[in-house]
Amino acid sequence: MLLLDDTHRVVFEKHNFILERLSDVTDKKTGETKQSWKNVGYYGNLIPLLNRYVQETVKDQRNIFSEELIQVMKELEKSIEKTVKKSNIKLENVSNE
Numbered sequence: 001m002l003l004l005d006d007t008h009r010v011v012f013e014k015h016n017f018i019l020e021r022l023s024d025v026t027d028k029k030t031g032e033t034k035q036s037w038k039n040v041g042y043y044g045n046l047i048p049l050l051n052r053y054v055q056e057t058v059k060d061q062r063n064i065f066s067e068e069l070i071q072v073m074k075e076l077e078k079s080i081e082k083t084v085k086k087s088n089i090k091l092e093n094v095s096n097e
Contacts, residue, residue, distance in 0.1 A: 016042045017049050018041070019040040021040050054076050
């Protein structure tokens with residue numbers, strides 16, 4: 001498992017990478033709310049997964065202006081680079097197919 005941030009992680013399976021998001025889930029019977037990891041998507045390689053992660057993160061920004069969006073994108077790029085480097089993943093060897 002690779003934690004991308006506080007709300008997103010990558011789970012590795014034999015043939016897939018799974019992007020998951022931490023979500024609040026309310027039990028209909030008890031009304032109790034707890035957090036649970038939900039699948040966002042399944043990917044054959046990391047590049048499309050990271051693209052979706054960026055889309056999900058940007059989508060969470062409300063009323064964002066272009067300057068702020070550029071800053072968010074730069075911060076995401078740094079965060080991804082840091083996480084990938086820390087986990088010793090080499091993205092240049094990952095195809096974009």
